[in-house]
Amino acid sequence: MVDLHDFALIAVILAIAAVAGLLATRLRQPMIVAFIGVGILVGPAGTGWVVADSTIELLARLGIAILLFLVGLKLDLHLIRSTGPVALATGLGQVLFTSVVGYLIAIALGMDSVTAVYVAVALTFSSTIIIVKLLSDKRELEQLHGRIAIGFLIVQDIVVVLVMIALNVFGRQTGDSLAVSITLVVAKGIGLLAAVAVLMRYLLPWLLHHIARSQELLVLFGVAYAVSIAAVSDTLGFSSEVGAFLAGVSLASTPYRDALGARLVSLRDFLLLFFFLDLGSRLEFTHAADQIPEALIFSLFVLIGNPLIVVVIMAAMRYPVRVGFLAGLTVAQISEFSLILAALGLSLGHITSATVSLITVVGLVTIGGSTYLILYSHQIYHRIERWLKVFEWTGSRATAIPDTDSEVYAILYGLGRFGRHVADHLSRAGHRVLAVDFDPQHVGGNTRDGVTAVYGSAEDVHFLETLPLKQARFVISTIPLLETNKALLHGLRHHEYQGRIALTAHTIHDADQLRAAGAEIVLEPFSLAAEATTAVLNQLVDGDDPPGDAPN
16 A cells, blocks of 8 residues: 555545546546546555545545535425325335345346345445436436435435344344334434424524624535534434435525525535545455356346336326436436445355455446436437337326316416416416426416416327317427427327417527427527627616616
8 A cells, every 4th residue: 555645645636536537528428437437546446545434435425415415405395295205106116126126136146045135135226426416417406307316315215224224133133123223213213303393493594694694604504514413313323414414404495595505516526526536445346357247237237127117107107208217217326325235244244255346346337327327318218219108108197187168378388487487477468378297396386377287298299189279379388308399399280280389499509400390489588588688788888777777
């Protein structure tokens, strides 16, 4: 091992990571894969500079705490009502499917039953940290598939805690029974939730009012609070990730969450570098050369089987296949908890180092593979969409279509920020609007007079048969996705719709593509906003209006 001072060691590792990151960006490769590669290079399998219990691990845990704290900050508690059932069903369904099928594959490969159980369970859990980082970078955390994915990843984390308890009880032969241990954990969990609720209700609003007078103090408090709750959670037997997440949730309803979130993003990205370095340094390849066939079989099962079961479960709950596919890709890898589980099994004498090496190789392959799958998820979906359509359910999932005798002026696809403005404008003008959205929160949260919201997908051609197309003078799509709008345009033509069609594009390229496809009206909200902003700035620069009188 190279004898380097800790400060110099960090400097060298950061320099190597910077070079690897530069090469990754030039080669259009994911930064995560590059950083894990650097971790392998500086870990025991490479130079040996980074070992367990080092400074790198501490910085990695701080990065995880900040990441989950920021996720909690963005959580709207009302979302649980709409995404909770599908998150629970998908999370538990995927855990059951992967563990059972993974066990059967392991047995078929000649493993004994205990080893097969460990391998199957290790294949079950996905990395919340990696998924949150990727979805955050793609700005998809707030989208429906992102919210559902976070929900079932939390369900997985709860299952992880229970599995760890069971292994410790059975493996170490303690005096406490499994039921007593689980009861104790439940009691601790209730106590932790109650304490956070009390802070949220009585102390935090008053305290933040005084702390927020200084932006620097607000950031310091946010970090200290997140790490403190994470430490308490870890002490109680839960993961520190759970505590950091709860800390964020407790501040999500305060008016200071956006300021905190904006200021902590850079710190999060820097500290997460050490998480990926630490993860890479923990990978062991002692028997990897002899396990390539088995590792490939298990990796393909995780990369293909896990997303597929999510698609099937969500399709059975009448979610569009596209949403199920995008959410399903988030479970196409095994997590750092899988490596911890393998290490625990080795320490208990249940499995050998060869099994740990197998799980490690599967982890590296699936983490790298799923990173590409998530980054290019939309392109992949459009290439295999025709095969996935076999899982699609037709018809509305929730709300019934209005009586066709009632007059509908416009059918509006999408109730996001732009869609809500369009719906408000049409309803204020006295027009009846039928709004279609596949986000249950948008459908359930609609309270506008003259606007009826129903659940449906713009890409579902069969769904168009249930709409009052003969009455509607307009079909308006405020969805900015090019392929979705093309599919809607094709479906309307197939049903010989005679009214006017308006589609939305966020880029000039997409607008040109829609016009080339035959779209009559293309809405470009970003371009219009830019023109309006330019007009206001020109007035200010020319001195036509004083700044205080500038038009809105």
